[in-house]
Amino acid sequence: MKRLKIVLSALFCIILFSACNSNDLEEETVDSNTGTFTVRTRTPGTEAEVSYPLVLYVFNALKCCAAQSVQSENENVVMSLPAGEYNVYAIGGVDNLSLPEMANAQSTSLLNLKSAEQAYGDLMAAHSSVSVVAGKSQDVNLQMERKVMQLDKVEMKNIPQGTEQVSIVISSLHSGIKIDGSYSDNKDYSYELQLVKQEDNTTWSATPSAFLLPSDETTVSVKMKIGETEKTFAYTGSDKFVANSHFTITATYQAQKLEMKFTGAVWGEDKQIDFSLVDDNPNPGTSTGAQIFKVGDFYKGCYVFEVDENERIAKVLSSIEKVPAPSDPKKTIALSTNAEITEIINGYLSSWTVEGIAVQWRVMNVDEAQILYDNYTAINTALSNQCATALSTETYYVNDNQEYKKCELKAKTFKPVANPKNETILRPIAEIPF
Secondary structure (H helix, E strand, C coil), X not given: CXXXXXCCCCEEEEEEXXXXXXXXXXXXXXXXXXXXXXXXXXXXXXXXXXXXXXXXXXXXXXXXXXXXXXCCCCCEEEEEEECEEEEEEEEECCCCEXXXXXXXXXXXXXXXXXXCCCCECCCEXXXXXXXXXXXXXXEEEEECEECCEEEEEEEEECCCCCEEEEEEEEEEECCCEXXXXXXXXXXXXXXXXXXXXXXXXXXXXXXXXXXXCCECCEEEEEEEEECCEEEEEEEEECCCCCCCCEEEEEEEEECCEEXXXXXXXXXXXXXXEEEEEECCCCCCCCCCCCCCCCCCCEECCEEEEXXXXXXXXXXXXXXXXXXXXXXXXXXXXXXXXXXXXXXXXXXXXXXXXXXXXXXXXXXXXXXXXXXXXHCHHHHHHHHHHCCCCCCCCCEXXXXXXXXXXXXECCCCCCCXXXXXXXXXXXXXXXXXXX
């Protein structure tokens, strides 16, 4: 199958014409309410290419009233349809997809792979609304859009001698495409690739040229088997594997560190994602091992707001918050001493739990509160996108040299002040070793 060159689209020429000219209409017995579609899979004079085989579905309201496959650019399809409003959908590169029969087809019908052993082709999709007017001719163009990305090459260098297997898994990919060109809501498809050891014995690579449906995040893991030991490096980031892109993944292993780089070419636009993967465990029992942290990501539902690569510590903001209150209903925070507030806060922190995080939670210090203040809008946008509790405009507890104060994270100026209020909020943080 040929690859699209510069322009990632092709045109279908759909021409509606009457079965005869206006003078013949009075003499012929053709239904004047019926028009005819002539579908050509390439616009004459263009160099754009289309993925074949291709299937056309035509819908009148919610009902599929016509369906036709097209095997090559030289094949024309003729459809006769009554006057009315139609939606025309085209899906190209469907060789390995299971296609619904016309009677059962809906615009949201899912086109899955025929079997788990098969792979996606160079999928393209297009749609156009067509108003068929009896006795008139018209041209309707369908602009094809590529719906897959392509993994061209994976190369890992400086892999330790004695390594027996190296593989890479890309996960959280969309698991299917619909007739209307949208993706399945499920993102549980994974692609695994075994790499091959090269002549220098330290480079492992593969050139799959694999077409994959895109993902909303970058989720990659690398597995290395050395003797009886299997190392796994994992990365999840907010960068996306986008459709209409070529990707190359390269990595260099040094000691206990694997540097990885993604290079994506979006036909005229370059995209690069850099990150490091490590498997050392400086703090057994609490270290996340191969987990990689980037500011703006989420870990166990908690926002990562600071990463110290030297100390190998990531600071996360709790996904929940509470307003502490004394156990004695006759007392209030506003009238409590710092020692009393400390006792109340410690009581809350001792039982503070977020699933998957076992380290001790604590109150943010002034520097950490300053980071939240400086990035208030960006953090709240990220929290909202995750349906997490956004930062409030009320005051929060901050630890200023062992004295509990309050501060507003959305104020004209950042200034922690004494005497927390009864409504002051506790939003602790945790330090995650990696």
